[in-house]
Amino acid sequence: MIEVRNLHKSFGSLEVLKGIDLKLEKGKVLVIIGPSGSGKTTLLRCFNLLEQPDEGFLRIGGVTLEFKGGSKLKRDQILKLRGQSGMVFQSYNLFPHMTALENVMEAQVTVKGKSKSEARAYALEMLVKVGLGDKADSYPHQLSGGQQQRVGIARAMAMDPEVLLFDEPTSALDPELVGEVLRVMKSLAAGGMTMIVVTHEMKFAAEVADWVIMVDKGRIIEEGPPKDVLENPRSPRAAQFLNLLTETV
Amino acid sequence: MDDRKLQIFIDSLLPLLKSAVAFTVPLTLISFAIGLLLAILTALARLSQWKILNLIARFYVWIIRGTPLLVQLFIIFFGLPSIGVTLDPFYAAVIGFSLSVGAYGSEIVRAAILSIHKGQWEAAYSLGMTRLQALRRIVLPQAARVSVPPLANSFISLVKDTSLAASITYVEMFRTAQQIVATTFEPLLLYCEAGLFYLALSTILSSLQNYLEKRLDRFSAR
Numbered sequence: 001m002i003e004v005r006n007l008h009k010s011f012g013s014l015e016v017l018k019g020i021d022l023k024l025e026k027g028k029v030l031v032i033i034g035p036s037g038s039g040k041t042t043l044l045r046c047f048n049l050l051e052q053p054d055e056g057f058l059r060i061g062g063v064t065l066e067f068k069g070g071s072k073l074k075r076d077q078i079l080k081l082r083g084q085s086g087m088v089f090q091s092y093n094l095f096p097h098m099t100a101l102e103n104v105m106e107a108q109v110t111v112k113g114k115s116k117s118e119a120r121a122y123a124l125e126m127l128v129k130v131g132l133g134d135k136a137d138s139y140p141h142q143l144s145g146g147q148q149q150r151v152g153i154a155r156a157m158a159m160d161p162e163v164l165l166f167d168e169p170t171s172a173l174d175p176e177l178v179g180e181v182l183r184v185m186k187s188l189a190a191g192g193m194t195m196i197v198v199t200h201e202m203k204f205a206a207e208v209a210d211w212v213i214m215v216d217k218g219r220i221i222e223e224g225p226p227k228d229v230l231e232n233p234r235s236p237r238a239a240q241f242l243n244l245l246t247e248t249v
Numbered sequence: 250m251d252d253r254k255l256q257i258f259i260d261s262l263l264p265l266l267k268s269a270v271a272f273t274v275p276l277t278l279i280s281f282a283i284g285l286l287l288a289i290l291t292a293l294a295r296l297s298q299w300k301i302l303n304l305i306a307r308f309y310v311w312i313i314r315g316t317p318l319l320v321q322l323f324i325i326f327f328g329l330p331s332i333g334v335t336l337d338p339f340y341a342a343v344i345g346f347s348l349s350v351g352a353y354g355s356e357i358v359r360a361a362i363l364s365i366h367k368g369q370w371e372a373a374y375s376l377g378m379t380r381l382q383a384l385r386r387i388v389l390p391q392a393a394r395v396s397v398p399p400l401a402n403s404f405i406s407l408v409k410d411t412s413l414a415a416s417i418t419y420v421e422m423f424r425t426a427q428q429i430v431a432t433t434f435e436p437l438l439l440y441c442e443a444g445l446f447y448l449a450l451s452t453i454l455s456s457l458q459n460y461l462e463k464r465l466d467r468f469s470a471r
Contacts, residue, residue, distance in 0.1 A: 048374075048375055050371055050374060050375065075379070079377055079379065082374065082375065082376075082377045083377050085375075086375065086376070087371075087372075087375035089368060089371070089372060089375075091368055093366075093368035093369060093371065093372035094372070095369065095372070095387055095391075096391065097390050097391055097394070106376070106386060106387075107373075107376035107377060107378060110378060110382050110386055111376060111377040111378055111382070112377075155372075155376070156375070156376075159376060159377065165375075
C-alpha cells in the first residue's frame with residue numbers, strides 16, 4: 001500500500017531525513033512521533049511532495065516514484081502521487097473566501113471535474129461524516145478551531161484518497177476542542193481509512209495506532225506496535241523523549 | 250461672486266460635465282481596465298520561475314516608474330510620429346496611462362499575492378491542484394481583497410492624471426476648462442470648477458471602494 005525506502009531530504013547543508021524505510025498496509029494507522037526538529041513533519045510532507053525528497057523510493061497505492069540526486073519531477077508525476085493522498089494541516093489552511101461546503105466541493109470540481117451538484121452532494125455527505133452537516137454554509141472564521149479542522153478532514157476525504165496524512169492536527173487547538181477532532185479521526189480509522197498521523201497525542205497513538213515509529217535526528221530510532229514503543233522503548237533516547245512528554249502532561 | 254461670474258460658472262457646468270462623461274471617464278475606465286490586466290500579468294511574470302519573463306517585467310516597471318508620465322505621453326504622441334507611428338490622441342493617452350497603471354499596479358498585485366499565506370498554496374497543492382488552478386481559485390480571489398485599497402488609490406490617481414492628456418491635445422475635461430478660460434478670462438473660477446468635478450469623480454470612486462471592500466469582507470473576520 002505505502003512503501004518508503006531509503007528516503008533522504010536535505011535543506012541546504014542540513015540533512016533532515018537520513019534514510020527512512022517504512023511500510024504500511026491498507027486500512028492501517030501509522031503514528032509518527034518524535035521531538036520537534038526530528039524530521040517527522042518533513043517526512044509526512046514528502047509523502048505528497050510538498051517537500052521533494054532528494055533520494056529514495058516512494059510508493060503510494062499504484063503510484064511509484066524514485067528520486068535521484070534532486071532530479072526534477074514531471075508535473076504529471078507530482079499530480080498523480082498527490083492524487084493518492086489527502087492532507088490535514090496543523091493550521092487547518094481552509095480557504096477563507098469559501099464556505100465550509102465550498103471548501104469541500106472546490107477540488108472535486110477543479111481537479112476531478114465533477115459537476116457542481118455531484119460535488120455538493122458528496123461534500124455534504126463528508127461534512128455530515130465529521131458532524132458538521134449543519135455548518136455547511138458557515139465561513140471558516142465563523143467556526144471554532146475544532147470545527148475548522150473537521151472541515152479540513154472532510155475536504156481531504158472528499159477526494160477519496162488512498163491515505164490521509166495528518167500533520168499535528170490538534171496542536172493548534174484549545175485543549176477542550178482536541179477531543180472532537182480525535183473522535184472523528186478514530187471513527188475514520190475504525191471505518192478502515194489508511195492514515196499516517198504526526199502527533200504528540202500519546203493516548204491517541206496508544207488507542208488507535210497499528211504501528212508507531214519514533215523519529216529522531218532524521219532516523220527512525222524505534223518502531224513497533226504502540227504498546228512496545230510507548231511502554232517499553234528499547235533505546236535510551238526514545239525513553240528519554242517519552243518521559244519528557246509524560247512529565248509535561 | 251458677481252452675476253457675470255455666476256453666469257459663466259453655470260454656463261460651464263454642462264460643457265464640463267459633457268467632456269467628463271464623454272472623455273475623462275471613458276479614458277479612465279479603459280486605461281484602468283487594460284492597466285489592471287497588465288498589472289496582473291506583470292506581477293505573475295515577476296513571480297514566475299522563468300528568468301526571462303522576470304527580467305522583462307522588471308525592465309518594464311523600471312522604465313515606467315523611473316520616468317515622468319508627462320514625458321511618456323509626449324514620447325508616445327509627439328515622438329513616435331518621427332519613426333512613422335502616428336496615434337490619435339485618445340489612443341496615445343490610453344497607451345500611456347495603461348502602461349503607467351500596469352507598472353505601479355503590478356507591485357500592488359505582486360505584494361497582495363505574496364501576502365497570502367503559504368499554507369493556502371499547500372492546501373491547494375495537497376488537493377491535487379496545479380499552480381494555475383491554485384492561483385486562479387484560491388490565491389487570486391484572496392489577493393484581490395488585499396489589493397482593493399491600494400488599487401483604489403491608483404484608480405483615483407488615474408482619474409486626476411487624465412488631465413495630463415490635455416497636453417497631448419486630447420479634449421478631456423481639463424482641456425475643456427482651458428478652452429472656456431481662453432474665451433472668458435476667468436482662470437480661477439474655471440480651474441476651481443474643474444477641480445470640483447475631479448473631486449466629485451474621486452468621491453464616487455471612494456464610495457465604490459467602500460462598497461467593494463464591504464462585499465469582499467463577507468468572508469473575513471477583520
